[in-house]
Amino acid sequence: MISRYKYQCLLAITLLFSQSAYSINLVNQDEKKLDFYGTIIARRFISNNVKDDGDRSYLYFGLIGKRDITKDWQAYANWEYTVSISDSTRNATRLAYLGVDNLHWGSLDIGRNWGLLYDVTSLTDRSPLFREMSYNYIDNFMRGRALNLITWRKRLTVLNHHLKMELQYQFKSNNEDRILKQQNGNGVSASLSWSFTPELSAIFSASSSATTFNQQKESSYKKKINTYAEGVSYNSRRTYLAAVLTQSNNAISPQSCCNNTASFSYEVLAKYMLTETLQPNIGYTRLSQTVSGNSTNLLDYEEVGFSYHFNRNLQFFADYKINNARNNITWIDRSNKLDIGISYHW
Numbered sequence: 217m218i219s220r221y222k223y224q225c226l227l228a229i230t231l232l233f234s235q236s237a238y239s240i241n242l243v244n245q246d247e248k249k250l251d252f253y254g255t256i257i258a259r260r261f262i263s264n265n266v267k268d269d270g271d272r273s274y275l276y277f278g279l280i281g282k283r284d285i286t287k288d289w290q291a292y293a294n295w296e297y298t299v300s301i302s303d304s305t306r307n308a309t310r311l312a313y314l315g316v317d318n319l320h321w322g323s324l325d326i327g328r329n330w331g332l333l334y335d336v337t338s339l340t341d342r343s344p345l346f347r348e349m350s351y352n353y354i355d356n357f358m359r360g361r362a363l364n365l366i367t368w369r370k371r372l373t374v375l376n377h378h379l380k381m382e383l384q385y386q387f388k389s390n391n392e393d394r395i396l397k398q399q400n401g402n403g404v405s406a407s408l409s410w411s412f413t414p415e416l417s418a419i420f421s422a423s424s425s426a427t428t429f430n431q432q433k434e435s436s437y438k439k440k441i442n443t444y445a446e447g448v449s450y451n452s453r454r455t456y457l458a459a460v461l462t463q464s465n466n467a468i469s470p471q472s473c474c475n476n477t478a479s480f481s482y483e484v485l486a487k488y489m490l491t492e493t494l495q496p497n498i499g500y501t502r503l504s505q506t507v508s509g510n511s512t513n514l515l516d517y518e519e520v521g522f523s524y525h526f527n528r529n530l531q532f533f534a535d536y537k538i539n540n541a542r543n544n545i546t547w548i549d550r551s552n553k554l555d556i557g558i559s560y561h562w
Contacts, residue, residue, distance in 0.1 A: 277297060327365065530559070
């Protein structure tokens, strides 16, 4: 039997010589379209922290469907699923929403989607691995992918500049049997982005969510969690620069001693196409909050890495995390990590 690692290598070599494509068009008729897309990543962590050492390969894939209803109205839907190679408990639906889009009024959809705070944190979600680690958490209010979201989006042109407005509402989940950080009450968020030039843009996002009774009782959450995020990015043919600031009146780690305090983070990322195939990257992330009256760094690290692009779909990457955390809190990771792998996108 071929081992898992040999299989991953054979798969990567096969994909290297396959025809390049961004997505597979399954249906393309006059009034409807269906695309199939995905990413497979064969990667390995190397760390002296046992739980972070080993295989972290995974696959995610999805379908995007669109259908014209009238001249100005279009219906659309998106479903996306992830499969972990080493941990089947991580297999789950990433996205599942449907909606309608109008040429003049914008789009409105409902389901499992990205929270609007990700509009900002996505600016630094572009390094090979150690990215947007501060506030992008799955099923944690509207900070990452989340359930029960209704989202309105509208694009405008003001004074020859592109403006994008978004509003979002999250319904209270019947999820009090889930772990504390994946529970939520009703919430609302908004996002506004402005493109100064085709390369330079800025974005601001804010959210306010009610917490559940269990969160307040068992882990000292406040009744409301208010989060703000600001970001700026510069994106040219060779250079990408981004900076993100986030802050919240509640911390994000579900510890009874650490939730009822303010938290603050900032992230920066720089990438440059050194050649047509080689792209180095460097970044810094820091997340701090007040614990027992003292400012404590929950995250504090630099990352240095590179990506080598065989073609527009296939790339090899290596990323090294230099951890600066030096406190003695047991649940805070203080180890350095090396991540290497190969990814294919279609």
